[in-house]
Amino acid sequence: MNVTVCGCGRWGSFLAWYTAEKCGHAVTLYGRESSARFQQLAQTRSNGMLTFPESVRFSSDLHAAVQSAQTVVISIGAQNLRSFLQELSEAECAGKTFVLCMKGIEASTGLRLTQVVRTFLPNIDLAVWVGPGHVQDFQQGIPNCMVIDSDSDAVKRRVVKIFESPLIRFYFGNDLLGNEVGAAAKNVIGIAAGMLDGxxxxxxxxxxxxxxxREVGRLIKAMGGQEITAYGLAHLGDYEATVFSRYSHNRQFGEDFVRGVPYDKLAEGVPTVTALLELGERCKVDLPICKAVDAVINGGQEPNQVLGSLFLRSIKREF
Structure with missing residues (x-):
C-alpha cells in the first residue's frame, strides 16, 4: 500500500512514521519546499523525536505525492484546508481514499472539515481519524484508542485495516457530524483548562x-448528530490529552494567555471557538464555556472575572 501524508508538523510527521514503521506501508511525506521544518526532515530523516525508516520518502511536489498513493492522509492546520484543496483536481484524486487527521471547524463558514473537502472533491472516499494521542507518548510505546468515522461503512473498514496496529486500537464511529464537532470543540475546552491552570x-x-x-453534546444534537458522541473518544475521551497533558498546545496556549506569555505554536481552539459560537447561534444553543473563552481571547475581558462567572451561574438541574 502506498500512503501519502500531507503535512509535516508534529502530528503529520508522526503519522508518516507510524504508517511506515508500525503498519508496514510505503509512505511519502509531503511538505512545502519553502518550509524549514520540511527541509530539516528531508535532510536529517528525523524531527528530534522520531527517526524515519527508509520506507518513508520526502516530496515537495504535491501532485506527484498525491498521484502516487492509494490513500492520502491530510494533517495540516484546519483553517488552511480550503486553500490546500484548491491546489488539487478531481481527476488526480479520483479512486483514492482521503483521511482527515486534523481537528477544527472552518471559522469563516462554520463548515465541518469533511464539508469543506466535499466542496472540492464531492465523490472521493473520505474518512476522519480523531481521538486522543500525543506523539511523545506513542514514541514511548504507550498505546491509545482512536476513532475512524465516515459516511461509508466500507470506507471505515478499509481505513482501519490500513492503519491498525498494536499501538492504536481503533473504534468505528457511527456519527460523523458528532465526531467532527466533538474533536474540534475539545480544543476550546483545552484552552479553558489552560486558563484555569494559569x-x-x-x-x-x-x-x-x-x-x-454537556455543552458540546447539546450542540451536536441540535446540529443533527447524536448527543452521546460527545462522551466518546473524539471529545471526552480526548480530554486527558487536551485538558491535562503538558504536550497540549491548546492547554498551554490558555495558560500562557492569562499569564501574558507569548505562545507561538498552533492552537486550533482559537479559530474554532469563533466557529462554534456561530453554530450555537444558528442552532439556538447556549455555549457558556465557549462564550467565556471567546470573551477572554477575543473580547479582552479579565480572565479571572469571566471564568469565575461561569461557576456563579443560576442554579439548575445537572441533567
Missing part, C-alpha cells in the same frame, strides 16, 4: 470537563 484554579477542571461535555 489562574491557579486547576481544581475546577472536573467541573469544566463535565459541563463542557
Amino acid at each position: 489562574l491557579n484554579k486547576t481544581a475546577l477542571k472536573g467541573a469544566l470537563m463535565s459541563r463542557g461535555t
Whole structure:
C-alpha cells in the first residue's frame, strides 16, 4: 500500500512514521519546499523525536505525492484546508481514499472539515481519524484508542485495516457530524483548562470537563448528530490529552494567555471557538464555556472575572 501524508508538523510527521514503521506501508511525506521544518526532515530523516525508516520518502511536489498513493492522509492546520484543496483536481484524486487527521471547524463558514473537502472533491472516499494521542507518548510505546468515522461503512473498514496496529486500537464511529464537532470543540475546552491552570484554579477542571461535555453534546444534537458522541473518544475521551497533558498546545496556549506569555505554536481552539459560537447561534444553543473563552481571547475581558462567572451561574438541574 502506498500512503501519502500531507503535512509535516508534529502530528503529520508522526503519522508518516507510524504508517511506515508500525503498519508496514510505503509512505511519502509531503511538505512545502519553502518550509524549514520540511527541509530539516528531508535532510536529517528525523524531527528530534522520531527517526524515519527508509520506507518513508520526502516530496515537495504535491501532485506527484498525491498521484502516487492509494490513500492520502491530510494533517495540516484546519483553517488552511480550503486553500490546500484548491491546489488539487478531481481527476488526480479520483479512486483514492482521503483521511482527515486534523481537528477544527472552518471559522469563516462554520463548515465541518469533511464539508469543506466535499466542496472540492464531492465523490472521493473520505474518512476522519480523531481521538486522543500525543506523539511523545506513542514514541514511548504507550498505546491509545482512536476513532475512524465516515459516511461509508466500507470506507471505515478499509481505513482501519490500513492503519491498525498494536499501538492504536481503533473504534468505528457511527456519527460523523458528532465526531467532527466533538474533536474540534475539545480544543476550546483545552484552552479553558489552560486558563484555569494559569489562574491557579486547576481544581475546577472536573467541573469544566463535565459541563463542557454537556455543552458540546447539546450542540451536536441540535446540529443533527447524536448527543452521546460527545462522551466518546473524539471529545471526552480526548480530554486527558487536551485538558491535562503538558504536550497540549491548546492547554498551554490558555495558560500562557492569562499569564501574558507569548505562545507561538498552533492552537486550533482559537479559530474554532469563533466557529462554534456561530453554530450555537444558528442552532439556538447556549455555549457558556465557549462564550467565556471567546470573551477572554477575543473580547479582552479579565480572565479571572469571566471564568469565575461561569461557576456563579443560576442554579439548575445537572441533567
